[in-house]
Amino acid sequence: xxxxxxxxxxxxxxxxxxxxxxxxxxxxxxxxxxxxxRLARRQHGFGRGGRQKIEKDRVIVRGGLRGGRTLGSPLxxxxxxxxxxxxxxxxxxxxxxxxxAAARIVTRPRPGHADFSGAMATAxxxxxxxxxxxxxxxxxxxxxxxGAVAAQLLERYGFRFRSALLAIxxxxxxxxxxxWEDLTSVDPSSPLVTPWPEDExxxxxxxxxxxxxxxxxGGIVGVVVRGVPPGLGSYVHWDRKxxxxxxxxxLSIPSxxxxxxxxxxxxxxxxxxxxxxxxxPSESGLRRSSNRAGGLEGGVTNGEDLVLRAFFKxxxxxxxxxxxxxxxxxxxxxxxxxxSDVTAVGSAPVIVESMAALVLGDALLESxxxxxxxxxxxxxxxxxxxxxxxxxKRI
Ligand code: EPS
Numbered sequence: 001x002x003x004x005x006x007x008x009x010x011x012x013x014x015x016x017x018x019x020x021x022x023x024x025x026x027x028x029x030x031x032x033x034x035x036x037x038r039l040a041r042r043q044h045g046f047g048r049g050g051r052q053k054i055e056k057d058r059v060i061v062r063g064g065l066r067g068g069r070t071l072g073s074p075l076x077x078x079x080x081x082x083x084x085x086x087x088x089x090x091x092x093x094x095x096x097x098x099x100x101a102a103a104r105i106v107t108r109p110r111p112g113h114a115d116f117s118g119a120m121a122t123a124x125x126x127x128x129x130x131x132x133x134x135x136x137x138x139x140x141x142x143x144x145x146x147g148a149v150a151a152q153l154l155e156r157y158g159f160r161f162r163s164a165l166l167a168i169x170x171x172x173x174x175x176x177x178x179x180w181e182d183l184t185s186v187d188p189s190s191p192l193v194t195p196w197p198e199d200e201x202x203x204x205x206x207x208x209x210x211x212x213x214x215x216x217x218g219g220i221v222g223v224v225v226r227g228v229p230p231g232l233g234s235y236v237h238w239d240r241k242x243x244x245x246x247x248x249x250x251l252s253i254p255s256x257x258x259x260x261x262x263x264x265x266x267x268x269x270x271x272x273x274x275x276x277x278x279x280x281p282s283e284s285g286l287r288r289s290s291n292r293a294g295g296l297e298g299g300v301t302n303g304e305d306l307v308l309r310a311f312f313k314x315x316x317x318x319x320x321x322x323x324x325x326x327x328x329x330x331x332x333x334x335x336x337x338x339x340s341d342v343t344a345v346g347s348a349p350v351i352v353e354s355m356a357a358l359v360l361g362d363a364l365l366e367s368x369x370x371x372x373x374x375x376x377x378x379x380x381x382x383x384x385x386x387x388x389x390x391x392x393k394r395i
């Protein structure tokens with residue numbers, strides 16, 4: 001069972017989103033501005049549609065915090081959906097406006113969204129809104145709020161995060177896995193969060209051009225986490241291996257269809273001596289010649305930078321529509337477009353980072369436990385002392 005459990009609730013156009021995070025030690029001091037800053041990062045990104053002009057995501061705390069410090073009880077966070085004011089007749093939890101709700105009924109599923117598969121899972125086709133509201137990527141706002149808390153826990157122990165957009169559609173900015181240094185110049189508040197800001201104008205033009213064609217785009221996001229101590233995760237059980245847990249977290253992000261750890265996509269075509277990271281002695285413990293393993297060997301962190309990539313498919317809601325079939329009448333016809341993003345990958349780096357932080361926070365608590373932050377401090381310190389003959393923190 002996870003040490004850091006969390007669950008989100010809420011629909012895209014409903015009153016709001018909630019996330020309950022359970023397992024945090026008591027006494028962790030949280031920085032409110034840093035939480036909201038991460039939510040603001042998720043709202044950036046050139047290529048997003050009109051919705052982001054309506055929303056202004058901020059964390060409202062409903063439990064688990066007193067005077068800025070965690071109580072050790074479930075941390076309950078909420079984010080308001082400002083757009084609910086425009087959708088109350090369609091999404092009110094108790095009473096709908098019959099005419100408004102009828103006007104917003106969806107019966108023609110969008111290929112690539114959860115509409116059709118979700119309808120078959122619930123065997124309900126009379127209004128696909130019952131599925132798509134929850135399947136919407138709006139839910140990632142709640143994940144980012146929870147991930148921001150996990151990141152603050154990890155930062156206390158020296159973890160640092162960098163993330164960027166490595167490709168948008170056919171436009172590549174960085175080939176292969178990113179290194180910590182590759183992501184030095186990323187400005188998280190820039191329109192596309194790329195490793196090299198000089199590329200942004202070209203990419204913005206590209207997104208504009210694709211938007212004019214009424215098309216959508218996906219892309220590749222890279223995350224590097226520095227300061228991860230060795231020994232997190234497990235080499236013993238399939239469900240405790242940290243690489244598997246990170247992959248599950250990545251693939252659960254809406255639109256993500258693949259993920260890679262380190263140079264996972266590249267080394268499968270190489271021979272062993274090219275693929276692995278030689279170990280050699282240095283003045284600051286044992287070092288590696290390279291980091292193709294991306295910080296994980298055998299399901300356990302090895303103390304090198306953790307390197308992840310997540311691969312996003314293009315958004316399923318196309319202005320030009322896609323061939324589909326009305327599930328009620330059986331009539332063929334194009335999917336209907338009201339409003340959507342051309343691409344949301346500009347928002348994706350902070351989402352991928354947040355999911356990584358939640359998994360790493362869980363792994364940290366699993367290894368070192370502690371119901372109070374002081375107990376956790378001591379356990380982490382003792383572990384670092386034990387591994388010090390072989391590993392020391394990178395500056
Ligand atoms: C989404 C569709 C769009 C996105 C939404 C995810 O929303 P709407 O239908 O209201 O225009 O903007 O993402 C967000 C609201 C968000 O905050 O990220 C979808 O269908 O997944």
